[in-house]
Amino acid sequence: MAAQKSVHAPDKPQPDAARRSQRSRQAIYDAALALVGEVGYPKTTIEGIAARAGVGKQTIYRWWSSKADVLLEAFLDLGDRAARDPGADPGAAYAIPDTGDLAADLKAVLRTTVDELRDPAFEVPSRALAAEGLVDEKLGRRFVAKLLEPSLQLYVDRLRAAQDAGQVRPEIDPRIALELFVSPLAQRWLQHTAPISYEYTDTLVDYALYGLAPR
Amino acid sequence: MAAQKSVHAPDKPQPDAARRSQRSRQAIYDAALALVGEVGYPKTTIEGIAARAGVGKQTIYRWWSSKADVLLEAFLDLGDRAARDPGADPGAAYAIPDTGDLAADLKAVLRTTVDELRDPAFEVPSRALAAEGLVDEKLGRRFVAKLLEPSLQLYVDRLRAAQDAGQVRPEIDPRIALELFVSPLAQRWLQHTAPISYEYTDTLVDYALYGLAPR
Numbered sequence: 001m002a003a004q005k006s007v008h009a010p011d012k013p014q015p016d017a018a019r020r021s022q023r024s025r026q027a028i029y030d031a032a033l034a035l036v037g038e039v040g041y042p043k044t045t046i047e048g049i050a051a052r053a054g055v056g057k058q059t060i061y062r063w064w065s066s067k068a069d070v071l072l073e074a075f076l077d078l079g080d081r082a083a084r085d086p087g088a089d090p091g092a093a094y095a096i097p098d099t100g101d102l103a104a105d106l107k108a109v110l111r112t113t114v115d116e117l118r119d120p121a122f123e124v125p126s127r128a129l130a131a132e133g134l135v136d137e138k139l140g141r142r143f144v145a146k147l148l149e150p151s152l153q154l155y156v157d158r159l160r161a162a163q164d165a166g167q168v169r170p171e172i173d174p175r176i177a178l179e180l181f182v183s184p185l186a187q188r189w190l191q192h193t194a195p196i197s198y199e200y201t202d203t204l205v206d207y208a209l210y211g212l213a214p215r
Numbered sequence: 216m217a218a219q220k221s222v223h224a225p226d227k228p229q230p231d232a233a234r235r236s237q238r239s240r241q242a243i244y245d246a247a248l249a250l251v252g253e254v255g256y257p258k259t260t261i262e263g264i265a266a267r268a269g270v271g272k273q274t275i276y277r278w279w280s281s282k283a284d285v286l287l288e289a290f291l292d293l294g295d296r297a298a299r300d301p302g303a304d305p306g307a308a309y310a311i312p313d314t315g316d317l318a319a320d321l322k323a324v325l326r327t328t329v330d331e332l333r334d335p336a337f338e339v340p341s342r343a344l345a346a347e348g349l350v351d352e353k354l355g356r357r358f359v360a361k362l363l364e365p366s367l368q369l370y371v372d373r374l375r376a377a378q379d380a381g382q383v384r385p386e387i388d389p390r391i392a393l394e395l396f397v398s399p400l401a402q403r404w405l406q407h408t409a410p411i412s413y414e415y416t417d418t419l420v421d422y423a424l425y426g427l428a429p430r
Contacts, residue, residue, distance in 0.1 A: 134346040169427065169430075179398075180419070193359050
């Protein structure tokens with residue numbers, strides 16, 4: 001991320017300072033996520049994040065201009081850490097697998113998502129931020145564009161590959177199609193409308209691919 | 216509703232008093248919905264609702280025990296008024312039509328829902344309440360059980376009728392199946408992930424019924 005560059009002095013590299021900065025940065029992310037989960041977005045402040053992270057307020061303002069910016073990067077970092085596979089190329093861990101079996105690939109990814117949604121480290125801050133996004137449209141749209149939409153585009157890519165392979169009808173719009181299995185899971189989780197499980201997401205994939213009407 | 220009974224004196228009917236009570240009740244509902252839309256659920260108070268409705272605080276406490284109770288009935292009343300067809304039986308307006316054409320019936324109902332979701336009188340308070348339900352699980356579950364789930368059961372009934380008519384495969388679980396077209400609309404509306412339109416909900420119905428895979 002662009003802000004990362006500012007941790008280096010302009011003339012020469014300072015490895016110790018960079019390491020200290022990385023530790024501060026991580027402490028700030030952790031503090032921001034914990035706070036927003038505990039007190040909600042409106043009551044989360046830069047001062048509160050600084051105090052909890054054990055850094056000066058100016059350290060935060062040097063790297064970010066608002067609490068929304070801190071939280072945005074904190075969530076991106078959280079997603080990076082969850083998706084990171086030590087053996088894989090950076091970025092490679094994000095693609096949805098393409099084994100040639102579309103149903104199996106979608107089921108595998110959605111099962112991983114079920115695990116993530118149930119992890120309190122992800123669930124509590126995500127829920128607090130989503131709640132604020134419902135009533136603060138500008139914030140909501142920003143977080144959707146930066147955090148949600150990029151992950152939905154991975155489904156678009158996988159569905160396009162399935163179209164190329166003749167496994168999805170060519171006239172289907174992948175950006176709408178993915179919502180048939182992603183949105184039900186999102187709504188159950190967000191609104192507590194019903195339990196989520198692997199069996200449930202497997203069923204969503206089967207219904208979406210093969211439809212409800214007799215074939 | 217049970218609380219309605221308390222507006223009548225125990226010995227004889229008092230039509231004027233009942234009319235005044237009904238006016239007060241409506242003013243309280245309107246005030247509660249307006250306030251929750253303007254300041255959010257946490258800052259909405261019984262005192263604030265009473266002041267805005269022009270009634271005494273005790274009038275509210277006589278009929279309801281909490282702001283959650285007031286809002287629950289206010290939303291039920293809002294739904295009643297939206298769904299009320301002056302020529303129809305009370306309650307009849309709630310069923311999803313069964314013309315024998317499942318796709319057409321679902322599309323018609325979802326188009327009505329699109330209109331409702333875009334109506335600020337419904338949207339603003341609903342969004343404020345949904346936001347609170349995301350972080351206050353007890354409140355969220357209560358409103359889902361009382362407001363959302365009954366409307367979802369209408370889809371369950373319509374899908375069961377379609378199963379009886381051989382238009383939906385018998386092994387499909389209707390409570391999950393309805394989520395393929397209801398949840399995408401809900402998520403786009405709630406989270407501002409993408410625009411909603413009649414064309415969009417028509418597409419969802421076609422994808423859900425006929426699936427994404429080649430037939």
